[in-house]
Amino acid sequence: MSHYESPYREPLILGKKSYHDISVDIARPIETRANRNWWIAFTIALLAFLWGIGAITYTIGTGIGTWGLNKNIGWAWDITNFVWWVGIGHAGTLISAVLLLFRQEWRMAINRSAEAMTIFAVFQAGLFPLIHMGRIWDGYFTLPIPNQFGSLWVNFNSPLLWDVFAISTYLSVSLVFWWTGLLPDFAMIRDRAVRPFQKKIYSLLSFGWTGRAKDWQRFEEVSLVLAGLATPLVLSVHTIVSMDFATSINPGWHSTIFPPYFVAGAIFSGFAMVQTLLGIMRKVTHLENYITRKHIENMNMVILLTGGIVATAYITEFFIGWYTGSPYENYTYMSVGAATGPYWWAFWSLILFNIVIPQFLWFKKVRTSFIWSFLISIAINIGMWFERFDIIAIVLSKGHLPSAWGRFEPTFVDIGIFIGTLGFFFVLFLLYARTFPVIAQAEVKTILKKTGQYHKNLRDKSHE
Amino acid sequence: MSKKYYVVHASYNDDEVLMDAVKAVRAEDHDIEEVYTPFPVHGLDKAMGLKPTRIAIASFLFGVTGLLTAMWLTKYTMIQDWPQDFGGKPNGTYGQNVLSFVTILFELTVFFAAHLMVITFYLRSRLWPWKKAENPYPSTTDDTFVMELEVEKDLDNVKALLQKTGATEINVTEKIDTEDYE
Numbered sequence: 001m002s003h004y005e006s007p008y009r010e011p012l013i014l015g016k017k018s019y020h021d022i023s024v025d026i027a028r029p030i031e032t033r034a035n036r037n038w039w040i041a042f043t044i045a046l047l048a049f050l051w052g053i054g055a056i057t058y059t060i061g062t063g064i065g066t067w068g069l070n071k072n073i074g075w076a077w078d079i080t081n082f083v084w085w086v087g088i089g090h091a092g093t094l095i096s097a098v099l100l101l102f103r104q105e106w107r108m109a110i111n112r113s114a115e116a117m118t119i120f121a122v123f124q125a126g127l128f129p130l131i132h133m134g135r136i137w138d139g140y141f142t143l144p145i146p147n148q149f150g151s152l153w154v155n156f157n158s159p160l161l162w163d164v165f166a167i168s169t170y171l172s173v174s175l176v177f178w179w180t181g182l183l184p185d186f187a188m189i190r191d192r193a194v195r196p197f198q199k200k201i202y203s204l205l206s207f208g209w210t211g212r213a214k215d216w217q218r219f220e221e222v223s224l225v226l227a228g229l230a231t232p233l234v235l236s237v238h239t240i241v242s243m244d245f246a247t248s249i250n251p252g253w254h255s256t257i258f259p260p261y262f263v264a265g266a267i268f269s270g271f272a273m274v275q276t277l278l279g280i281m282r283k284v285t286h287l288e289n290y291i292t293r294k295h296i297e298n299m300n301m302v303i304l305l306t307g308g309i310v311a312t313a314y315i316t317e318f319f320i321g322w323y324t325g326s327p328y329e330n331y332t333y334m335s336v337g338a339a340t341g342p343y344w345w346a347f348w349s350l351i352l353f354n355i356v357i358p359q360f361l362w363f364k365k366v367r368t369s370f371i372w373s374f375l376i377s378i379a380i381n382i383g384m385w386f387e388r389f390d391i392i393a394i395v396l397s398k399g400h401l402p403s404a405w406g407r408f409e410p411t412f413v414d415i416g417i418f419i420g421t422l423g424f425f426f427v428l429f430l431l432y433a434r435t436f437p438v439i440a441q442a443e444v445k446t447i448l449k450k451t452g453q454y455h456k457n458l459r460d461k462s463h464e
Numbered sequence: 465m466s467k468k469y470y471v472v473h474a475s476y477n478d479d480e481v482l483m484d485a486v487k488a489v490r491a492e493d494h495d496i497e498e499v500y501t502p503f504p505v506h507g508l509d510k511a512m513g514l515k516p517t518r519i520a521i522a523s524f525l526f527g528v529t530g531l532l533t534a535m536w537l538t539k540y541t542m543i544q545d546w547p548q549d550f551g552g553k554p555n556g557t558y559g560q561n562v563l564s565f566v567t568i569l570f571e572l573t574v575f576f577a578a579h580l581m582v583i584t585f586y587l588r589s590r591l592w593p594w595k596k597a598e599n600p601y602p603s604t605t606d607d608t609f610v611m612e613l614e615v616e617k618d619l620d621n622v623k624a625l626l627q628k629t630g631a632t633e634i635n636v637t638e639k640i641d642t643e644d645y646e
Contacts, residue, residue: 019503019606020607023606023607144537153541153542154541155542155548156541156542157550157564161568162567162568162571165567165568166567169571169572169574169575176578176579176582177578180585184503184605187597187599187605188605190597191597191602191603191606192602203594203596203597204594206597207592207593208591208592208595209591209597209605210500210597210598210604211500211501211599211604212500212589213498213499213500213508213509213512213514214514214517214589215589215591216501216503216505217504217509217516217517218517218585219504219585219589221517221520222519222582222585225519225581226582229523229574229578230578232570232574236567236570236571240567243567442502442503442504443503446503
């Protein structure tokens with residue numbers, strides 16, 4: 001039997017399913033009407049989004065002065081939110097690319113939604129540097145194109161420009177990776193569709209996918225190569241984001257451990273966001289048989305590992321800063337000065353949400369519990385936001401010149417834009433959950449006989 | 465003179481049965497025109513005798529193109545056209561500067577390799593918006609596996625063979641080849 005799998009491995013697809021059942025289950029959210037809860041969630045998200053548009057319009061119309069920035073703290077909420085959103089995006093690529101290379105079959109139930117989350121999160125991230133330019137219409141200055149200033153080129157030595165290239169490559173490659181995987185699933189929806197309008201839309205989206213043997217052969221090769229390309233790409237993105245800080249000369253920022261530490265933190269926060277979203281989605285779309293306790297536990301184990309890397313990095317930063325004996329190091333985000341200074345609450349939020357709370361995942365009872373996983377994932381989302389806020393605001397608030405020390409207080413515009421991006425993100429995700437096949441059904445069908453509960457039981461009985 | 469032939473569509477409802485059927489049909493020296501499956505069936509391409517795809521090689525070449533493009537771009541803009549002095553760091557030659565362009569070289573390599581490969585895949589497999597799907601039945605994207613054969617003679621023998629391999633349904637369409645055979 002080519003589909004044999006050890007009985008000790010837990011099944012990834014529960015219940016008695018046939019190939020057709022999988023199609024029906026995954027098409028259901030698209031073919032049925034949205035319920036009241038969806039509309040309530042969508043309305044709230046839409047209102048938040050509109051509020052954000054208002055705040056952005058006000059910023060662009062009046063200027064960056066509407067934000068709480070000052071002479072010392074030239075970027076705070078915007079860059080915090082940028083790094084936070086980019087970090088969240090990382091889990092999608094990790095799940096679809098790295099876990100593909102490692103042949104982890106549990107990825108198939110969650111990769112589609114995680115990649116959607118990646119793309120939507122990178123949209124939010126990209127907004128912040130664009131708005132912070134002040135003159136958003138001059139955004140094309142970041143591209144190396146001949147221009148009216150006697151061909152003054154962009155500066156390829158600058159980590160900020162590396163970021164432009166990294167984020168655009170990341171967004172566009174993630175998008176085609178996602179879309180290529182979607183083609184067979186859109187085709188399935190298209191061929192099931194009864195209403196002519198729906199059929200038309202899904203024909204358009206599926207690019208006329210037919211599922212010929214040659215197409216599948218190419219499809220699998222393309223997926224593998226894209227995974228191979230996306231793996232170093234995703235590591236490069238947060239490495240470069242960390243270089244925005246690490247290549248500067250501020251104490252607390254000028255740190256060689258930033259790249260690996262940021263990448264681990266990104267995966268940590270990204271998995272937490274996947275956990276938050278799927279915790280709700282599996283219930284709402286009735287996909288409990290596909291996104292099982294095992295999936296939740298596996299994600300929690302990745303969270304525990306990357307959380308451990310992040311905690312180690314914090315301790316290293318704290319110790320090395322103290323060990324230098326330099327007085328400047330007492331004002332970095334990982335120092336006694338930060339823990340007892342005016343931003344003590346931000347410091348201790350970071351410690352509590354990012355180091356203490358995730359440790360509960362060591363207990364199997366906690367990491368296999370849906371509700372606890374959900375609550376811990378929200379704590380990590382908050383903690384990782386504070387990590388970026390601490391790195392930026394605490395470090396900048398106390399620079400080399402004590403007379404220039406200051407504080408950052410967000411204005412309602414800062415807060416409004418952040419809320420707006422949360423709204424925009426959830427608007428996109430809620431629309432996605434009703435119109436896209438949220439599980440890569442073609443891939444899941446390939447593992448049905450191997451890891452489906454019914455097929456496994458059947459085999460185990462015949463072996464007895 | 466025009467020629468008459470038959471297009472046979474044999475449906476299966478299981479991937480393992482299909483694999484055995486493909487092997488059996490090939491063993492009888494019939495050419496399989498096409499197989500439509502709802503998901504990638506492992507080893508089907510080998511069983512059908514399809515050549516391995518060369519798309520990974522193409523991707524490698526696209527990546528090399530991207531790397532060379534990025535090298536040209538950074539060299540032309542930063543060294544030749546408008547050299548600048550950043551903090552007194554050496555900026556006279558490309559060799560001294562290339563370290564700070566490594567990220568750009570990497571990103572553009574990936575950008576070219578990924579996008580041009582996907583575009584190649586879409587064009588070679590004839591996938592684009594407004595393209596009409598050509599699967600024989602709608603259920604081939606759901607749970608039906610269809611083998612397509614073109615038969616000129618011995619139709620009954622072929623049908624019997626397909627029946628024996630476990631086909632759940634066999635459909636035959638008569639076609640006339642309009643090309644001239646002289």
